[in-house]
Amino acid sequence: NAGVTQTPKFRILKIGQSMTLQCTQDMNHNYMYWYRQDPGMGLKLIYYSVGAGITDKGEVPNGYNVSRSTTEDFPLRLELAAPSQTSVYFCASSYSPTEASGANVLTFGAGSRLTVL
Amino acid sequence: GESVGLHLPTLSVQEGDNSIINCAYSNSASDYFIWYKQESGKGPQFIIDIRSNMDKRQGQRVTVLLNKTVKHLSLQIAATQPGDSAVYFCAENNQTTDSWGKLQFGAGTQVVVTP
Numbered sequence: 001n002a003g004v005t006q007t008p009k010f011r012i013l014k015i016g017q018s019m020t021l022q023c024t025q026d027m028n029h030n031y032m033y034w035y036r037q038d039p040g041m042g043l044k045l046i047y048y049s050v051g052a053g054i055t056d057k058g059e060v061p062n063g064y065n066v067s068r069s070t071t072e073d074f075p076l077r078l079e080l081a082a083p084s085q086t087s088v089y090f091c092a093s094s095y096s097p098t099e100a101s102g103a104n105v106l107t108f109g110a111g112s113r114l115t116v117l
Numbered sequence: 118g119e120s121v122g123l124h125l126p127t128l129s130v131q132e133g134d135n136s137i138i139n140c141a142y143s144n145s146a147s148d149y150f151i152w153y154k155q156e157s158g159k160g161p162q163f164i165i166d167i168r169s170n171m172d173k174r175q176g177q178r179v180t181v182l183l184n185k186t187v188k189h190l191s192l193q194i195a196a197t198q199p200g201d202s203a204v205y206f207c208a209e210n211n212q213t214t215d216s217w218g219k220l221q222f223g224a225g226t227q228v229v230v231t232p
Contacts, residue, residue, distance in 0.1 A: 004160075031218050033218055035222075040126075040224065040225075041224055041225075042206055042208075042221075042222030042223050042224050042225055043161070043206070043208075043220075043222045044222070045218075045219055045220070048218055048219065058219060059219075090160050090161070092160075092218075094218055097212070104149055104151060104166070104210065104212065104218060104220070105151070105163045105166065106161075106163070106218065106220070107163075108160030108161050108162070109160050110158070110159055110160050111158075111159070111160050
């Protein structure tokens with residue numbers, strides 16, 4: 001059981017380039033999330049999705065886009081990379097509130113380290 | 118906005134001793150709290166959670182204490198082992214609103230276990 005898989009693990013981008021961070025989960029979780037983690041800081045929510053075809057903004061959505069065409073996949077798109085987007089990105093998934101009986105336990109991927117130069 | 122924070126950025130603990138990691142929160146509407154452990158190069162891993170109708174919850178070698186009066190959360194690790202070296206995050210949200218999964222994370226505490 002792989003859990004949450006993110007690719008790539010590392011990437012260096014030039015300013016203005018675009019790229020997609022891939023995320024897939026095999027736990028049949030309806031809820032999926034993208035967080036970013038800056039050095040010495042906690043995680044901040046970028047976007048989340050409560051099911052296929054539904055996405056919503058988190059705390060820091062500017063400069064990013066997401067889509068959720070299937071339950072398993074939740075890619076994060078950076079259209080015009082900026083140095084401020086240098087960070088470690090974590091994808092996570094969880095059961096819905098009803099399924100989880102209130103236990104808001106997220107399963108995280110191993111992260112994708114992105115550097116924008 | 119209101120946020121979750123930690124008192125100590127780094128905690129050095131001798132192997133075998135007990136560790137106490139503290140967390141202050143300011144959002145009085147928060148009713149659910151959770152601790153994650155993040156080892157170097159890995160994603161955060163769930164440790165233990167607690168709802169606001171409880172003041173203590175125990176897991177395997179870990180105990181979470183919640184003091185709503187002073188808005189304080191702590192994680193106690195018994196008999197700390199080298200494998201406990203990691204960054205520990207507390208997080209919170211309000212489960213009565215639509216914030217499921219939209220956890221507010223603190224900055225983290227680095228725990229270093231020394232032999």
